[in-house]
Amino acid sequence: MKKFLLIALLAVVAIASFACAPAPAPTPVPPTAAPKATDAPKPTVATTAAPTPTSIRAALTSGCHLILSTTTSTADSGLLKFILPDFEKKSNCKVDVIAVGTGQAMQIGQRGDADVLLVHDRAREDQFVKDGNTKERFDVMYNDFVAVGPKNDPAKITGMTMGADALKAIANAKAAFMSRGDGSGTHAAEMRIWASIGITPTKDLQWYNSLGQGMGETLLSSNEKGAYTIADRGTWLSMTSKLPNLVVLVGGNDISQNKDKALFNPYGLMAVNPDKFKGINAEKANEFVKWMLSVETQKMIGSFKDLTGQILFYPNSKEYKSGASTGNAALTMIGAVDKEQKLTLAALKGMSVVKLNLEHPKSGKQDYEGVRLNALLDLAQIKATATKLVFTAGDGFMAEVTLADARKCADCLVVFAANDTLTTAMPNMASSAWVKNLIKIEIK
Amino acid sequence: MDELTRGFFQAIQLIFSADPALYEIIFLSLRVTGLALLVSTAIGVPVGAALGLSNIRARGFITALLYTGMGLPPVVVGLFVYLMLSRSGPFGVFGWLFTPSAMIVAQIIIAFPLVSGLTMAAVQGVDPALRLQVRSLGATRAQEVWAVLREARLGVIAAIVAAFGGIISEVGAVMLVGGNIEGKTRVLTTAIVLNTRTGEFSLAIALGVILLALAFLANVAMLRLQGKS
Numbered sequence: 067m068k069k070f071l072l073i074a075l076l077a078v079v080a081i082a083s084f085a086c087a088p089a090p091a092p093t094p095v096p097p098t099a100a101p102k103a104t105d106a107p108k109p110t111v112a113t114t115a116a117p118t119p120t121s122i123r124a125a126l127t128s129g130c131h132l133i134l135s136t137t138t139s140t141a142d143s144g145l146l147k148f149i150l151p152d153f154e155k156k157s158n159c160k161v162d163v164i165a166v167g168t169g170q171a172m173q174i175g176q177r178g179d180a181d182v183l184l185v186h187d188r189a190r191e192d193q194f195v196k197d198g199n200t201k202e203r204f205d206v207m208y209n210d211f212v213a214v215g216p217k218n219d220p221a222k223i224t225g226m227t228m229g230a231d232a233l234k235a236i237a238n239a240k241a242a243f244m245s246r247g248d249g250s251g252t253h254a255a256e257m258r259i260w261a262s263i264g265i266t267p268t269k270d271l272q273w274y275n276s277l278g279q280g281m282g283e284t285l286l287s288s289n290e291k292g293a294y295t296i297a298d299r300g301t302w303l304s305m306t307s308k309l310p311n312l313v314v315l316v317g318g319n320d321i322s323q324n325k326d327k328a329l330f331n332p333y334g335l336m337a338v339n340p341d342k343f344k345g346i347n348a349e350k351a352n353e354f355v356k357w358m359l360s361v362e363t364q365k366m367i368g369s370f371k372d373l374t375g376q377i378l379f380y381p382n383s384k385e386y387k388s389g390a391s392t393g394n395a396a397l398t399m400i401g402a403v404d405k406e407q408k409l410t411l412a413a414l415k416g417m418s419v420v421k422l423n424l425e426h427p428k429s430g431k432q433d434y435e436g437v438r439l440n441a442l443l444d445l446a447q448i449k450a451t452a453t454k455l456v457f458t459a460g461d462g463f464m465a466e467v468t469l470a471d472a473r474k475c476a477d478c479l480v481v482f483a484a485n486d487t488l489t490t491a492m493p494n495m496a497s498s499a500w501v502k503n504l505i506k507i508e509i510k
Numbered sequence: 511m512d513e514l515t516r517g518f519f520q521a522i523q524l525i526f527s528a529d530p531a532l533y534e535i536i537f538l539s540l541r542v543t544g545l546a547l548l549v550s551t552a553i554g555v556p557v558g559a560a561l562g563l564s565n566i567r568a569r570g571f572i573t574a575l576l577y578t579g580m581g582l583p584p585v586v587v588g589l590f591v592y593l594m595l596s597r598s599g600p601f602g603v604f605g606w607l608f609t610p611s612a613m614i615v616a617q618i619i620i621a622f623p624l625v626s627g628l629t630m631a632a633v634q635g636v637d638p639a640l641r642l643q644v645r646s647l648g649a650t651r652a653q654e655v656w657a658v659l660r661e662a663r664l665g666v667i668a669a670i671v672a673a674f675g676g677i678i679s680e681v682g683a684v685m686l687v688g689g690n691i692e693g694k695t696r697v698l699t700t701a702i703v704l705n706t707r708t709g710e711f712s713l714a715i716a717l718g719v720i721l722l723a724l725a726f727l728a729n730v731a732m733l734r735l736q737g738k739s
Contacts, residue, residue, distance in 0.1 A: 133608060133689075142708050162608060164689040178597035179607055282707040308709035343597050345605060 130159035132350045135172075135180035137251060138280050140333070141165035143300045143378050148370045152461050153357050159350045167280065169249030175199060175336070178343025181351040183336045184358075186251035186298075191334045200336035206358055207367050207379045211255055211329040212302060212317030214285070214309075215241075215294035223315045227325040229259045229296070232316045237265055240273045242293035244284050247276030251331070256296045259328055285309055298331055300378040307374075321380065332382065335359070359383040362505075365460045368485030369503045375429075377484050397442075397480065397488055401456075401509035404447035411486055417441060422477055424493045426500060434491045436481035439472055448509055457490055457499070458506040465501050467492065469509070480504065517715025521723075524716055531693070536720065539697040542610050543678045546617035550625050551670055558629025558669070559659055563641075573630065579623025584616075588683030591616040595687065610695060612687040620680060621673035628672060632665020633658055667736045671729055678725055698724075 140146050141163055150161050164174060168185045175183045176199055184206065185191060195203050213223065213232045221239035223232040233256075236243050245267065246253035260267055267274045275293065277284050281301040288295040289309040299321065302314070317324045324330075337355050340348035357363055364381035371377055396414060399407040414437055421435045448469070455472055457465045472478060475492065483489040483502065492499040524532055561569060561576075593599050595607040595615070606612045636658050644657045659666065681699035688695030690704060698721045705714035 138707070142704075160694075162689065162691040162694055164608060164691065177599075178602075280707050282709055286709055305709050345597050345602065 130157075130347075130350060131162050132157075132159050132182065132347050132354060133162045133164065133180045134182050134184060134354070135164045135166070135174045136184040137168045137171055137186060138165045138282070139186075139252075139298050139300045140184055140379075142282060143304045143372060145300075145367065145370050145379055149363060149366050149461075152363070152366065153354060155462075156357070157350060157353050159353075161354070167246075167248045167250035168252075168254070175338050178338060178346060181338055181347045182354050183338065184333060185336075186331055186333045187254045188332060188334065189254065191336065194336065198339060198342060200339050202336070204335045204355060204359055205382045205384065206333050206335040207364075207382045208330065208332040209299050209379050210317060210321045210324045210331050211252065211296050212299050212314045212324070213294060214288065214297055214302060214312045215315050216292040216311055217313050218292075219315060221294065223294075226316050229316060229326050229329050230263050232294075233259055233265070234263050236273075236294050237263075237267075240271075242273050242291055243267075243275065244288045244291070244293045244295040245274065245276045246281065246284050246295075247278045248280065250281070252281060252296060252298050255328070255331065259296075262328065285312070288312060300372075303374065303376045303378055304372045320376070333379075359385050361386050362460045365485065365487050365503055365505075369460075369483070369487050381485060396486070397505065397507065399442065399446045399507045399509065402449040402452040403509050404449065405445070407442070407446050409442075411482075414480070414488075415482070417445075419482075420479070422479065422491075424477060424479070424491050426491075427495075427497045434479055434481045436479035436488075436491065438476070439478040439480055439490070439492075440476065442480060442507070443472065443509075446509070452509045454510050456508040456510060457501040457504055458508065459501050460487075460503040460505050463501065463503075465490075465499050467495065467499050471495070513711040513715055516712040518719055520712050521716035521719035525720065532720075534693060535696055535698055535701055535717075536724065538610065538695070539678065539699075539721070540724070542613045542684070542697060543617060543674065546614045546621055546677055547670065547674050549614070550618045550621035550673060554622050554625030554669070554673075555629050555659070555666060558626035558666075559633050559655060561626070562630040562633030563655065563658065573627070576623045576627040576630070580627055582620060582623070583682070584620055584680045585682035585686065587616050587619050588686035591619065591683065591687050607687060608689040608691060608695060610688070613684045613695060613697070616683040616687050617677040617680065620683065621677050624673040624676055625669050628669030629662075629666050632662040632669065635665060636661045664736060667732060671732050674728060674732070675725060678728075679721065 134146075136146070142165065146161075146163055150163075154160055164171070164180065166174070168187045168190070171180075171183060171185050172187070172190055172194060174180045175194070176197075183194075183200070191203050194200055211229070213229055215221070215223065215236075221232075221236040221241040223235050226232045226235070233243075245256055267276070269276065275287075275291075277287060279287070281297060282305060284295055285297055285302065285305055286308070287293070289311045292311060294315075299317065302309075316326070317329055335355055335358055337348070337351040338346050340346040340351075360383075364383050364386035367379050368377065368381045370379060396411040397407070397409045399409075417437045418441060419435060419437060421433060423431055424434050425431045452469050454466055454468050457467075475494070477491075477493050478495075479491040481489045481491045487502070488504040490499065490501045490504055561572060591612060592607065594601050595604065595612050596602055597607070604611075606615070640661055641654055641658060644654050649657065679699060681703055684695070684697055685700050685703060688697070688700065690696050690700040696704075698717055702714045702717045702721070705711070705717065
């Protein structure tokens with residue numbers, strides 16, 4: 067009995083002290099909640115003075131938060147975890163990622179519940195701009211869609227290069243097909259291809275399954291049922307190990323082998339229009355957009371690889387493309403040198419390029435193509451006082467090697483890596499000396 | 511089957527790994543559900559008792575409403591709370607959407623009908639003679655209500671336990687209004703959905719085992735209270 071009393075008392079005290087806990091304002095308390103003040107003790111909570119909205123906000127949103135509403139592919143693939151820490155450090159603002167289908171992501175943006183959107187459904191993005199929900203849409207990156215299916219390929223689509231041909235064959239063979247069916251960007255792309263061949267998939271078709279689920283679930287069901295589906299390559303690659311029964315049938319092993327423009331998958335970046343909604347973190351949203359489009363971040367996006375070492379996203383911003391074509395400095399060499407160097411990619415490729423088979427301490431032997439590190443050091447004319455080299459990567463990572471070690475290492479290279487980035491290849495040194503996305507060598 | 515056994519062992523491993531991210535998720539689950547349960551108990555028990563003891567004419571109708579509320583699909587509650595707390599909604603100024611507060615609000619709405627409805631049933635089950643008896647002994651109105659509640663405590667605690675089970679395992683509403691933000695609104699159930707979505711089945715099972723273990727411990731604690739009082 068005493069215990070019971072104690073609990074009841076504790077409950078009341080706790081509620082009273084949790085001033086920042088939600089006041090039960092939106093709770094639909096039936097009209098009898100306040101009966102003729104006869105029967106039950108009055109509900110204590112209802113009378114607790116509600117704190118002012120601003121004080122609640124201050125208590126709950128300690129520090130800066132930016133809400134990014136995005137598709138599952140960018141979050142589940144690990145890309146955001148890879149690039150966001152850099153922004154959070156630079157802007158001193160935490161990014162809250164809401165990862166949902168593109169349809170829901172845009173709905174969230176349309177209601178002003180997110181500050182910035184990263185989505186992939188061009189038609190709907192253009193509508194979003196037209197409706198004034200954002201001031202501008204930016205190209206940010208792309209990858210592609212692939213048609214995957216069971217290894218025995220009952221619809222015989224292997225070898226086809228066009229998504230439309232493949233879907234037509236699947237429809238003719240009445241082979242099981244799994245559709246996202248959730249209004250996502252991938253679903254929209256699939257529907258565009260169906261429309262292009264004049265087929266309207268309906269629930270009456272035995273072989274067509276509209277799941278209403280995310281990419282991961284759809285791939286898993288296709289794997290179970292031996293069905294075909296259209297998937298974004300990023301999610302497909304990140305889950306391949308869990309999908310033993312499926313293979314890519316149209317779209318090739320990487321984006322360069324994908325010949326179908328309809329399978330091109332561009333991502334758009336939009337800051338939600340702060341004039342339309344109250345409470346949008348416009349300053350940080352714009353900062354975020356600027357950061358995403360910057361050459362540095364774009365290179366980071368291009369250098370992101372999944373666990374199997376595959377590149378999932380390709381940078382596509384205007385800043386990146388113009389930087390790549392006008393030949394911005396790809397590598398700078400500063401410090402204890404007589405001739406500081408600002409080398410463009412073209413300049414590096416114009417030097418004596420070698421191709422060597424070198425052993426990475428973790429991932430083993432591989433072919434690397436690049437310029438010898440010693441040739442670069444000679445070019446910069448290192449001062450006699452110098453003792454060490456500091457490699458800096460685009461994401462701020464730094465590694466140090468002694469000048470003596472570098473000089474001794476004839477096969478150490480600055481390698482041309484994917485997406486026009488540079489990497490150091492340092493045989494017989496720790497893997498930390500193999501710096502990806504190298505942008506600077508400082509001689510000390 | 512592999513996933514199940516692996517998931518089970520992974521659960522044990524996880525618990526002892528002292529992984530801060532896991533403890534953060536567990537702590538948030540308990541905080542959100544605990545606060546929601548506290549609030550719904552504090553409102554639901556008095557409301558249920560009042561309904562059980564009064565003889566107002568609309569009681570039948572209200573009872574039907576409460577019992578229907580017990581069957582509310584959490585996703586619908588989530589959507590309702592989402593629209594209320596959205597920046598374009600009436601309570602947007604609070605800035606609660608995609609924070610634990612929104613999740614607590616949603617869970618209160620789910621738990622309230624359970625607590626109040628089952629409390630009402632328990633109070634109605636108390637022998638009416640008890641009220642007459644304590645009244646004849648000179649008890650005040652409040653003392654009388656208290657005596658009835660004490661008598662019905664088994665049912666009242668069962669109501670709280672049922673509500674706890676309902677909201678700690680709920681995923682649809684917290685996913686919608688919380689957003690499953692890592693380190694901020696990710697709880698056990700939404701983490702399970704995420705890991706299922708990405709095909710990490712054994713990790714999903716492991717989190718499920720941890721959720722069950724937590725619910726079991728919480729229920730044992732509440733039942734001990736029930737037995738002692």
